Amino acid sequence: MNRVIRKFVLVAVALLPFIPTFAQLPEKIEAAAAECGFKVSGIEAIEIGERLKDLYVEKYRLFIEQPIDHTNPALGTFRQKVILFHIDYDQPMLLITEGYTSNGGHPRYSNELSTMFKTNMIEVEHRYFGESIPFMQDDSTITDETLNWNYMTAKNEAADLHRVNQLFKKIYQDKWIATGISKGGQTTMFYTTYYPEDIDISVPYVGPLCKGQEDGRHEPFLANVAGTPRDREILHNFQVEFLKRRAAIQPMFEELSKKQNLTYKISMDAVYDYCVLEFPFAFWQWGYSTDIVPDPAKATDREMFDFLVKTSGPDYFAEGDSSAPFFVQAAKELGYYGYDTKPFKGLLSIKDAEGYLLNIFVPQSQEFKFDKYLYKDIKKFLAKTDSKMLFIYGEFDPWSAVMPVAPVENEELKKKGKGRQTMHLFIDPAGSHRARINTLPDDKKKEAVAILEAWLAE
Numbered sequence: 001m002n003r004v005i006r007k008f009v010l011v012a013v014a015l016l017p018f019i020p021t022f023a024q025l026p027e028k029i030e031a032a033a034a035e036c037g038f039k040v041s042g043i044e045a046i047e048i049g050e051r052l053k054d055l056y057v058e059k060y061r062l063f064i065e066q067p068i069d070h071t072n073p074a075l076g077t078f079r080q081k082v083i084l085f086h087i088d089y090d091q092p093m094l095l096i097t098e099g100y101t102s103n104g105g106h107p108r109y110s111n112e113l114s115t116m117f118k119t120n121m122i123e124v125e126h127r128y129f130g131e132s133i134p135f136m137q138d139d140s141t142i143t144d145e146t147l148n149w150n151y152m153t154a155k156n157e158a159a160d161l162h163r164v165n166q167l168f169k170k171i172y173q174d175k176w177i178a179t180g181i182s183k184g185g186q187t188t189m190f191y192t193t194y195y196p197e198d199i200d201i202s203v204p205y206v207g208p209l210c211k212g213q214e215d216g217r218h219e220p221f222l223a224n225v226a227g228t229p230r231d232r233e234i235l236h237n238f239q240v241e242f243l244k245r246r247a248a249i250q251p252m253f254e255e256l257s258k259k260q261n262l263t264y265k266i267s268m269d270a271v272y273d274y275c276v277l278e279f280p281f282a283f284w285q286w287g288y289s290t291d292i293v294p295d296p297a298k299a300t301d302r303e304m305f306d307f308l309v310k311t312s313g314p315d316y317f318a319e320g321d322s323s324a325p326f327f328v329q330a331a332k333e334l335g336y337y338g339y340d341t342k343p344f345k346g347l348l349s350i351k352d353a354e355g356y357l358l359n360i361f362v363p364q365s366q367e368f369k370f371d372k373y374l375y376k377d378i379k380k381f382l383a384k385t386d387s388k389m390l391f392i393y394g395e396f397d398p399w400s401a402v403m404p405v406a407p408v409e410n411e412e413l414k415k416k417g418k419g420r421q422t423m424h425l426f427i428d429p430a431g432s433h434r435a436r437i438n439t440l441p442d443d444k445k446k447e448a449v450a451i452l453e454a455w456l457a458e
Helices: 003-013 025-036 112-117 154-168 183-194 218-224 229-244 246-259 268-285 301-312 324-334 356-361 373-384 398-402 411-415 442-457
Strands: 040-045 058-067 077-086 093-096 120-124 176-181 201-205 388-394 423-428
Touching: 025 040, 025 058, 025 077, 025 154, 058 154, 077 154, 093 112, 093 154, 112 176, 112 442, 120 154, 154 183, 154 324, 176 183, 183 201, 183 324, 183 373, 201 442, 218 229, 218 268, 218 398, 229 246, 229 268, 229 301, 246 268, 246 301, 268 301, 268 398, 324 356, 324 373, 388 398, 388 442, 423 442
Parallel strands: 093 120, 093 176, 176 201, 201 388, 388 423
Antiparallel strands: 040 058, 058 077, 077 120
16 A cells, blocks of 8 residues: 555544644644644745755745743744755655754755755754844843743743644654754753653764853863874974964954954953864864964964964953854753863963863853853763764864763674664774765764664564
């Protein structure tokens, strides 16, 4: 029996509501929303890039009305942007648990899992980002300083995703995969933790799990794990020389800041310090090679400056960019990393870097205290769950210092059938924050794909 007909018969026999197969996709969405008691608006077909037209048949932007606080609907609602990529109703659905502003509207946007397994795809913009900011949608006078950040929480975001899932499951009833990258990988983890029944498979990429505003595990990772001892020596020597050349190079920072209209909550001396402290983290996060690091014994001031700005420029520490929502959530519950200032004693203008996240990146009009509940909830869930989860990390990525899962059980346990079969960890050798299934060595890539294929076939 044809799969579509079989599904129709099963649904009809069970007397479950269904969306007529002859309806157009926007009509199906509106009918599903009405059935759920949800409101959707602004459904609009958007462009599919030329190279993706052989994969996706239709693509839509829409907004789903979400409670600002899922525990107190009376507080009001906001409109959350969603991008839907449609292939076929009988194909799996890939839910992108975006941690930031949506990029799905770009014609060339895709995802390796969607391409590999020919899945439909939904990308959900994270609340408080882009066009999905509570309160600001109805009051243009609100700024980051005056915005109420109380509802920027993992539990609210997971509940947002749950409602998206409940709506679109009425249309797409095959398997569901949740995935995200970096902060999106974190979002995949806490969505799976709080709503494990929503999805069949989770694939978090390079997602950290920190236990404090400045976690403390990244600094020793950079000092002892990332790269080789020689690599780490090269980076340290570059930092020291850069600090020694402050008098010659800092005016270049001031000139660049003026040219790019960059302003800071800290002094230019401190900006200079923080760019140097950030250097090794950014270097390994984005997978640079020490072969391209200027030799301090030969490099000019301009060469030193150009390379550091390329790697960890002052714009990262500037005011007024779109990263405030991330830093607020990092300060509240996601956590972040610290800097080790001890190796540069006598060369820095700052006494230490403690508290820099709060002093530089978050609105100064409000107080943000870290709550460890999310770290505890996810750790507890991962220790016991039988949810199907596949994790990807880069070996030298500093965020791997706080990966939440231990390496896959040893082969002897697996052979005896005692190892966990529903949780798998793949580490890209010498990899960075760009680690993906496609960057793994061929044998590991084939293994990861085979695991996912088997789960999808169950």
